[in-house]
Amino acid sequence: MRDLPRRPLRAAPDLRHHRKVIASRPTPVAWLIAPAALLFVLFFVLPFAVMATMSFFSHNPVSNPNAVLTFRHYQRFIDDSAGIFHEALLSTLRIGLITTAIALAIGYPLAHWMARMQSRLGHALLLMAVIAPMLTGIVVRTFAWMTLLQDKGVVNTLLISWGFTEKPLPLMYNEFGTVVALVHIYVPFMVLTLTGVIGRIDERLEQAARSLGASRARTFLEVTLPLSVPGILAGSLLVFALSISAYVTPSLMGGTSVLTLPMLIAQQVGTSFNPGFAGALGVILLTVSLAIVVAYNRILARLSGQGNLA
């Protein structure tokens, strides 16, 4: 109220001052995010900080007094004398990108259909169909894919008995089988994310485009698709993040021929007892995938003609 004397006295209170007082005190609702913030700090920020710190030490600095600061874990990855590290990173990203692309291709039409469904019953049934697979664990679903795709599995047996092929097709213990199972597991995330965004697009926008002379296909490309970009972005990031960090499915479906970074990290921690190198691998994976995410965000934002989305 310092500047009060300079102004004529009015019935209206000094709103500027008022707002400041309100803003300085957190609202009761703000306290509700405290548990989430605590969890985030405790189970993401803290572990990640520890992991990142460890990646720059020669030994565990807590238990080993001879530990020194070093860049050698990163050097080891860059040198890649065994010739597997770079391939593991590429394989991880390749699996992540292909899984995301296929999940988007399958999920978008499904989400569009679901978002635009008039019948409530139909919508509920479809939602159940999308969510139901999520009720069984990842391990169970991966084993189900193994019984389908292995050499003596359902698919190969059928293909051979119908005469399409003589020898069983290599459907698993490779990246193909890994991607198939990952797509199946993560498509619901894509669908649910997209349905929310597409459902919020005003149908009258599409009608306006139609009345202005756009065919159905043109309307989709000019209006519906650009407006669903935030959903495409969110869904893709979710599926990409989940599939590059997947461990169980690549291990089971990929067998010995697939090595992803999460599998490599598990090896370093579990059998090689080298948490420093594991930490370095984690930091590398995070950095590379963040770079991809930022690039993807830029490209989509430019394509849809909207400002920065995330």
Next chain:
Amino acid sequence: MSSAAIRLERVSKRFDGRVVAVDDVSLEIAAGEFFALLGPSGCGKTTTLRMIAGFERPDSGRIHVGGADITDVAVHRRDMGMVFQSYALFPHRTVTENVAFGLRMRELPKPEIARRVEAALAQVALTGLEARRPAQLSGGQQQRVALARALVIEPRVLLCDEPLGALDRKLRQQMQFELKELQRRLGVTLVFVTHDQEEALAMSDRIAVMDRGRIEQVGTPAEIYGRPRTRFVADFIGEINFLESEPGAAPRALRPERVRLAPPGEGRVAGAIETANFLGGSTLYRVRGDDGRLLLARETHAGDRAPRDPGQRVGLVWSDEDAVTLER
């Protein structure tokens, strides 16, 4: 800009599991006419408009525009402009891009698109806002963009769904004048849907009053107001008194401005003013007759006569030729 006549021929539309939305509607709208579809919500006016636009297909009946049967023509080939109540501006595009959309779909050369967009924006007084996004515009400005976007394709017919419904009162009145002026200048056939009887009376050349999927009456604003044909129309448009009539005789109705307030003892009804609604230029009185019935009377404030106070005893005077005989 050429304009086209519209003819609806026994058009019906039923939505599954629900009552009939539009029930056997026939309608002739002349080329260049400013035509209102007026009625309460759920009366079928919007469905009728959407069938003309092509968003809904009639279950039966035919729709002709400019002499051609367009019932089976796809929306994007109908060449009609449409203005939505929510404006339906593309949020991811600028004002220019919104207005250019229809021209781009027609694959016109770029210089022509630029020229026509500029002219359309000038027409609705939006020059200078070309690079804005819809979210950065006021309601009235968004309304103009929607109008420019629909008009720039030079449609033969302009369809408006509650075009001014989202604006506040002052702005709405201003846009009423502007829209009417624009329509007269362009000569385009304009069909608009509204539930606001004042708006329909103020703007239209003719009005179709709809109720429960049917057309109750079609006529000029003066006809609709002065000679309502049915009880529904009389009641829906403005205020009205329904007069008692002999059993079996046609009902009769009387506008409040046809009722004169006289000193007690004069006139057909004696009673006391129950409430007085001051309306600025006039006051609407609700008078409780001594026989218990309620009548409305409107008195204009000539000179500086003050409104009468509730409780005052008055006599009500009217002449028989001012009463309208209704069909039902």
